[in-house]
Amino acid sequence: MTNKFKILITAVVSILVINSCYDKNETLSILPINYANNIAYVKFINTYAASNPSTVSPASGPSVNVYVNGAKINAAPLGYGGSFPLSPAYTAVTPGLAINIKVILNRTNNTPVAGDTISNKNYDLGINSYTTFYIADTTPNPTPLNPYVVPIQELINNAPVGYFRARFVNMIPSTDTLEVFSKRLNAVIFSGQLYKNATPMVELPTFITSDTLQLRKVSAPATVLGTINGFFPTSARVYTVYCTGNITGTPRARVLTSFTNR
Missing domain, CATH: 2.60.40 (Immunoglobulin-like)
Known part of the structure; x- marks a missing residue:
């Protein structure tokens, strides 16, 4: 997939991913999956508790911007404790096998400099998948390959x-x-x-x-x-x-x- 990536609207979750770990015969109130939508859903939460890296003095921890296939998706910088978008909404993006997500330190002039990118990795985001990305510290228990971001996929059914x-x-x-x-x-x-x-x-x-x-x-x-x-x-x-x-x-x-x- 190229970087000609189209960010779709930020939407309240209206489509359900069915979790196969539950008995398929169980009586549930299930909303239908609409594969024609061709959408993956993502959310970002800044849980990075350390004061550095930071572009402000005194250091107060990273305030970041998030880019999906080169397109910035958040309007205001995402500071510690912040979530984008706010619950229960997710941001809807085009799915793919190698969707690039970058987390870059925010600067007041909006011009990143070398070293500001704290995470740059491709992710497999399937159709109708839900993933929350937690911005985190590198230690302890560093996440393999890309320690600053912890993606947790959410297989959700009612x-x-x-x-x-x-x-x-x-x-x-x-x-x-x-x-x-x-x-x-x-x-x-x-x-x-x-x-x-x-x-x-x-x-x-x-x-x-x-x-x-x-x-x-x-x-x-x-x-x-x-x-x-x-x-x-x-x-x-x-x-x-x-x-x-x-x-x-x-x-x-x-x-x-x-x-x-x-």
């Missing part, structure tokens, strides 16, 4: 009525294994994950009242590192729960948050 599906992504740079505990269920609902790793999708019943989710170290479950208060998932929806910050809480506070995939 949960049954009365249930929701969710997964957990650990984006706190440390050697600790982190898990998520539900106070309402009094159980770990997302198993322990190392940095840059994600759990499989889990399916849970929706709640009559909201839940509190707690981020914990597997090695020290009595210590709560972060919380989501008032977590109230909607029937048949799909969510991603993820954490950001530094494990010590400085300079970036530990945050447990979520977004809607579907």
Whole structure:
């Protein structure tokens, strides 16, 4: 595929990728896949917790622009903790076997200089695929080939009525294994994950009242590192729960948050 790449509209997710890991005979509220759309869906989240690389002084971490096959897709620079586009939207792009994605440091004059490109790699983005790209630190647990970007493909299908599906992504740079505990269920609902790793999708019943989710170290479950208060998932929806910050809480506070995939 050439770099004559057409960026399509930023769209709220309206097409579903069916996850083959679920029983095909299971009764689900499934939206049909429309292959005529010829679209892949992408989202970018800046979870890079370190202060450098940065083009500002004092350093506050990279604010970046994202280019897909040479075309800039974000209007405002994407700073730490930011997401493009905002949930539940994804950006729709033309699919292909070698879609080039670059992450480049933002400068106030919008003129990149040598060394500003912190990630430059081709990705296989299939028709009707959903992928979230997490901008991350190189260490620990460096991502093979391209350590600054962690692509996580999201094979999404509707949960049954009365249930929701969710997964957990650990984006706190440390050697600790982190898990998520539900106070309402009094159980770990997302198993322990190392940095840059994600759990499989889990399916849970929706709640009559909201839940509190707690981020914990597997090695020290009595210590709560972060919380989501008032977590109230909607029937048949799909969510991603993820954490950001530094494990010590400085300079970036530990945050447990979520977004809607579907």
